[in-house]
Amino acid sequence: MENEVVRADRVSDFPMMGCEGSVLLSDEQKRHYEQHGYLLLDQLFLPADVERLRSHVLDVVSERSERTVFEAHQAAVRSVYGIHAHHRVFGALARQAKLVMPVRQILRGEIYVYQSKLNTKSAFDGDQWPWHQDYVYWRNEDSMPAARALTAAVFLDDITELNGPMMIIPGSHRAGTLASDTYEGNPQGYEAAPAWIPNLTAKMKYTLPKDSLVSLTREAGIVAPKGRAGSVLLFDCNIAHASPANLSHLGRTIALYTYNRVDNAPSESALHRPDFLVSRDTRPIVPMFGDSF
Ligand code: 6CS
Numbered sequence: 001m002e003n004e005v006v007r008a009d010r011v012s013d014f015p016m017m018g019c020e021g022s023v024l025l026s027d028e029q030k031r032h033y034e035q036h037g038y039l040l041l042d043q044l045f046l047p048a049d050v051e052r053l054r055s056h057v058l059d060v061v062s063e064r065s066e067r068t069v070f071e072a073h074q075a076a077v078r079s080v081y082g083i084h085a086h087h088r089v090f091g092a093l094a095r096q097a098k099l100v101m102p103v104r105q106i107l108r109g110e111i112y113v114y115q116s117k118l119n120t121k122s123a124f125d126g127d128q129w130p131w132h133q134d135y136v137y138w139r140n141e142d143s144m145p146a147a148r149a150l151t152a153a154v155f156l157d158d159i160t161e162l163n164g165p166m167m168i169i170p171g172s173h174r175a176g177t178l179a180s181d182t183y184e185g186n187p188q189g190y191e192a193a194p195a196w197i198p199n200l201t202a203k204m205k206y207t208l209p210k211d212s213l214v215s216l217t218r219e220a221g222i223v224a225p226k227g228r229a230g231s232v233l234l235f236d237c238n239i240a241h242a243s244p245a246n247l248s249h250l251g252r253t254i255a256l257y258t259y260n261r262v263d264n265a266p267s268e269s270a271l272h273r274p275d276f277l278v279s280r281d282t283r284p285i286v287p288m289f290g291d292s293f
């Protein structure tokens, strides 16, 4: 059955190993996502799966290539990009049916991995991600045609109120793609880095202005979904989100997969950022079932 393309309506015929019932979202979960722009899937992956993934994190973070982005003080790794294409276990994770099937339900079509990364947000050193929308980056930098993408954040550490949980303004995705403040040039500490680095650093190129945040939060407030390792946070490409610096003794490693609709892939001629930031491989993902890391 491995690699067999399974139509969503048949997925319940294939109970997942270690996964009760179908991998599909319930109507209530789909409604929550549509309304709030995010959905937390509590402990979607089993502890044994999480341990297998965590056993590869040090390899990924120890690598030195242009896919590795450091924090401004250069003392800690901030992110490693392209993990689905360069690390077998993180490639297998990206294709897990437990992720792929819910994402296909939400995006209503065939999907591929647009971008993947490991965000480490190290203990005491991990820096912030200011308030922003992701789609601004993919529209402005990669000419992604429409806001038909989402990101699945797979928690590889427990995420608590201490170690820099992601903050979300519920429902802000329904405001569409808002005007952003734009910061031009490479931030301090990245003077010799490539021009795309301000998309990825704590001093970010496109951030949401305070007046937008004030009006968005007046009604909706802010949530910070927390959960045990193995949980997965799905969030829309237009949701306003941020995360604070990690001042705690606890690391906060997350594997993030941005999935895009195959029919929403930017035209290759428009792409100037490297493949590990905007994948050129737009073939539809074939979901993998069972214990396949
Ligand atoms: O530029 C990008 O593709 C990345 N930058 C941010 C701030 N979020 C989305 C994405 O990971």
Ligand code: FE
Binding pocket: 132, 133, 134, 241
């Ligand atoms: Fe983001």
